[in-house]
Amino acid sequence: MLIVLGIVIGALLFYSEAATVSPLTADVFFLYMLPPIILDAGYFMPNRLFFDHLGTILVFAVIGTIWNCLTIGISLYAVSLTGLFGVEISVLHIFLFSALISAVDPVAVLAVFEEIQVEEVLYILVFGESLLNDGVTVVLYHLFEGYSEIGEENIIAQDLASGVLSFLLVALGGTLIGIIWGFLTAFVTRWTNHVRVIEPIFVFVMAYLAYLNAEIFHFSGILA
Template structure:
């Protein structure tokens, strides 16, 4: 397998799908702070992935024999600036500095859950679809492998993360009763949506709930 093709696949498969991760966190009701931190981390992670992907895509189109030392230096510069720069910012600042001044400090267990919740999904799949099969002959295999990794992370890690959170005693969101204001607005929206369904002649779940 060509080295550049492997680098290209490695860059796209490193993309974590924040939608899938946050959906799982919503289901198991993790602490709100952990939810917010993962949401913010996903923004930086996706940016690093896209930069690496485009870099190795350019290398692959050029061909290994056509790459000169300036191209390699430019690629390393992009990697160190984006990838290592993001890691340094995350480790020293989102983990050490900022965490030290937090009211709620992230513990090792919470950091482990963040890592374990690295589910792959739409981002990796979209990137593998962008690969030109005429340039990268292994594109069909990359697509199959990406789908397999997505299935494994979503189903295995997604299913096991809930009992893992219970075993590790990770702090979960506190359940509270909705305020009077929230209950009034919820009922108002229910009646409004039920009225809209009646006007358009469709009877959905809001119509049933209103009845």
Template sequence: MPNKLFFTNLGGILVYAVIGTCWNAASLGLSLWGCHQGGAMGDIDIGLLQYLLFGSLMAAVDPVAVIAVFEQVHVNEVLFIMVFGESLLNDGVTVVLFNVFDAFVSLGGGAIDAKEIIKGIVSFFVVAFGGSLLGFVFGLLVSLLTRCTKNVQIIEPGFIFVLGYLAYLTAEMLSLSSILSIVFCGICCQKYINLNMNENSVQTVRYAMKVFANGSETIIFVFLGISAIDKTIWVWNTGFILLTLLFIFVYRFIGVFFLTWILNKYRLVPLDFVEQLIMGYGGLRGAVAYGLAAMLDEAKIKEKNLMVCTTLIVVYFTVILQVSAQSFMFGCCCL
């Protein structure tokens, strides 16, 4: 994680991660609800709040595969950090947004007034920024602790894993964003850990993290593949599925181009058309979207299986087809 580059472009990253995520969630949910009202999906039992809940979970952009392609072809560092930074913060924002709409669904449309909406907005910022602040606190704690561990090199790497996980658990316990907590914990302590710890311990942590990260990614996609053969979740609605695929693709591009048009008025290094096209095309959906779909309460969401089925199809479509096409295009450009 290039910290200096990340904080230099933090304003733009936050615009894409926060405003862009809210745009993707609201536009998809409202568009599907409008099509439902027009009779495009037949007789399914989904209300406006449930559509917005589905839109919030589908807003989880997961450009891991795109980042892998970026590293292979060595794209410019600004484009890399914009996509990478958005992917880091987007997941946390999406989970917070999902929890807000899930609470609204539990309340029911009749119980939601201006007071509840204001409470939801305030809750969104408290959970997101509270988790980030907690992560910084734990990052400082790790940084201070590693100043005193050079004489205990055997267990020195263990402190990083234990305290990092503790930052995650503490945020969960306080109902704050655990994803943002662990992200900002890592950002805060990265520089100090490299300087405070013994070089052997730093290398141990670095390679252990790579092993855990690659293993986790593999396990996640194996799990997605196994889930696809579960016949109980396959509830088909052609209108719902095709419209979801269309809207997430179209609104992703609209959001990226519109937000970039605004940002380019203030950026010293504006993003050109090709870079915006790549960012829009890199709006993949992955494990976070499926995980949130699986967490839906069937007692509140009667069409849960339809939403899970649609999420799986969207994940396969974006990861397999979009990444394959993007890899082909990058390969052609390199040649």
């Protein structure tokens, strides 16, 4: 229903002479649309449950996502060797595609979970995994994108090692920046108890600054 609603509104705007619609570019999406979505998911997350089951969530989000990416990539590469695709596709481009589709979107599942009131641990495992999965898939995508630019025939063992290190650096760097901005926000809002009307502004602005700060250093803005 949401997809149909989007198509209807998009068609009305597209064919309406009164409205001018700016094209949706990657910059518009990543700089203006994605941060509020991620902030909403993180802000309303049940913190205690999340950290109580952080180990399991990390297994699903990190190891599970890498496993998905590798198995999808290897399977597609095996199919490409049979010639069923009709075109020759580079193994790096196949893994780039597999990283792209390894992202999960459990919105419908979580909506059903809320409706039938499932056990809280199951809910937080799916919710937490989906939240961290986005950051991991973005890092994997950029990793294979970098390998594609180098070229399959030019990759050496040093490039593979630096890729693994950059994966850890981007993920941990984004998380660290998020922690720093979290402390800064907590510190600033300590002094606003008499003017609470401005506190939502700090929450929005400083969360957005955390996202931009991570992107400036090429870390994961989603994890931040």
